[in-house]
Amino acid sequence: MSKPQPPVQKNETVELTFEDLTHEGNGVGKVNGYPLFVPYGLPGEKGKVKVIKVKKNFGFGKLLEVEEPSPERVEPPCDVFYQCGGCQIQHMSYDMQLSMKRNQVESSMHKVGHLSHVPVHPTIGMEDPWRYRNKVQIPVGKDGDGLKTGFYRKRSHDIINMDTCVIQDEKNDRMVEAVRRIAEKHGLQAYDEEKHRGTLRHIMVRTGQTTGDVMVVIITKTKELPHKNDIVEEIRQTYPDVKSIVHNVNPKRTNVVMGDQTTILWGEKYIKDRIGDIEFMISPKSFYQVNPNQTKQLYDKALEYADLQGHETVIDAYCGIGTISLFLAQKAKKVYGVEVVGPAVSDAKKNAKLNGLENAEFFVGEAEKVFPWWKSQGLDPDVIVVDPPRKGCDESLLQAMIEMKPNKIVYVSCNPSTLARDLRILEDGGFETQEVQPVDMFPQTGHIECVSWLKRK
Structure with a gap:
């Protein structure tokens, strides 16, 4: 018996009514029950769609025309939104973005974790969801005889x-433009990734939003930065706010932005920023949240869930430069942080010292290996906090957490589906998920951060 053919063909134009959104924010419409995924379509809209890819059970389309726009559709303020890959949902009202993100979390809880009993609260959004990013790393390309920068x-x-990029701090925009102009004036060649030739690969700028400190990192393929003294002098004259000018060398054929060799050309090794009452030293490679305003919302919620009274021992897995650990150390008796990246741990120790917090200790290692060792040493945490990368927690770490039997686990996540998967494992190991709070750390994009907590049954 022949398999039924999809009801559409490639390059065909169809009329579509959008019913739903994917996790990335693409519109979903159906032709005779066959789903088409279409960027920029919004639920309730009717439009003309060109079919661009046909698979057995679903296809992809391109929105040609919106015939009946949704009241939630807005005009994106960015001139290159429809070409650039940086943001995905500027065409959507901010209220709709927040409810889409909550739905994404709820759907993962139901479908991935089978945790439909767990309440998912409305997303905590920003008052002004623009110009929030404190870090930009932007590739440099050839533009005629000159240079261009952009995503x-x-x-x-x-x-x-x-x-300009409407989600970047304006200082970052201006600094990138200044460095590009100065580099162009001195004849620096853009790196060509196909031929693996040229000099200038990326320009990175980091800004302390509470301090106004600025760090500029110039990333080249070559060991030498031509005309470096002139370039440094001109950057300093153009922007007196600059606290640090850094040269990073990345000679490899790779998509990774920074290489291993970093030299301070002028100024400080670190810039500083504050989240709440805690001050942080940020180096060129520090992992530091790109939206400090919302990070405070996220960490305040994690602290509320941990509900520390001053006598507790807390473990913070994936502690990075100590951002969450130091928040916890303000309220806990003792905090132990563990992180696999050595330089991050040395930054965490410096940050603890900077804030006069003597009750936080930091260790280098893989959490899943350090936890059993801690347990064998008789360490019994009252609370465990985890903030893993997108892939979620290693299963052996989840098992080690279950064996340590803390009263409470606080789980911070940047990926709802791995969060739901891990909560399911912790539930099966004797914990009970209480609630999930989404926080919009990345407005205008499809990403969402969450914090949830579990108590031991």
Whole structure:
């Protein structure tokens, strides 16, 4: 018996009514029950769609025309939104973005974790969901005889030339433009990734939003930065706010932005920023949240869930430069942080010292290996806090957490589906998920951060 053919063909134009959104924010419409995923379509809208890819059970389309727009559709303020791959949902009202993100978390809880009993609260959004990013790392390309900077076109390495990005701190925009102009004046060549030739690969700028400190990192393929003294002098004259100018060398054929060799050309090794009452030293490679305003919301919620009274021992897995650990150390008796990246741990120790917090200790290692050792040494935490990367927690770490039997686990996550999967494992190991709070750390994009807590049954 022949398999039923999809009801659409590639390059066909169809009329579509959008019913739903995917996790990335693409519109979903159906032709005779066959789903088409279409960027920029919103639920309730009717539009003309060109079919661009047909698979057995679903296809992909391109929105040609919106015939009946949704009241939630807005005009994106960014000139290159429809070409650039940086943001995905600027065409959607902010209220709709927040409810889409909550639905994404709820759907993962139900479908991945089978945790439909767990309440998912409305997403905590921003008052002003623009200009929030404190760090930009932007590729440099050839533009005629000069240079261009911009983010990559969707699903390509073609750089879209642009002078401003509406989710970046304005200082970052201005600094990138200044460094590009100065580099161009001194004849620096853009790196060509196909031929693996040229000099200037990326420009990175980090800004302390509470301090106004600025760090500029110039990333080259070559060991030498041509005209470096002139370039440094001109950057300093153009922007007196600059506290640190850094040269990083990345000679490899790779998509990774920074290489191993970093030299301070001028100024400080670190810039500083504050989240709440805690001050942080941020180095060129520090992992530091890109939206400090919302990070405070996230950490305040984690602290509320931990509900520390002053006598507790807390473990913070994936502690990075100590951001959550130091928040916890303000209220706990003792905090132990563990992190696999050595330089992050030395930054965490410096940050503890900077804030006069003597009750936080930091260790280098894989959490899943350090936890059993801690247990064998008789360490009994009251609370465990985890903030893993997108792939979630290693299963052996989840088992080690279950064996340690803390009263409470606070789980911070940047990926709802791995969060739901891990909560399921912890539930099966004797814990009970109480609630999940989404926090919008990345407005105008499809990403969502969450914090949840579990208590031991």
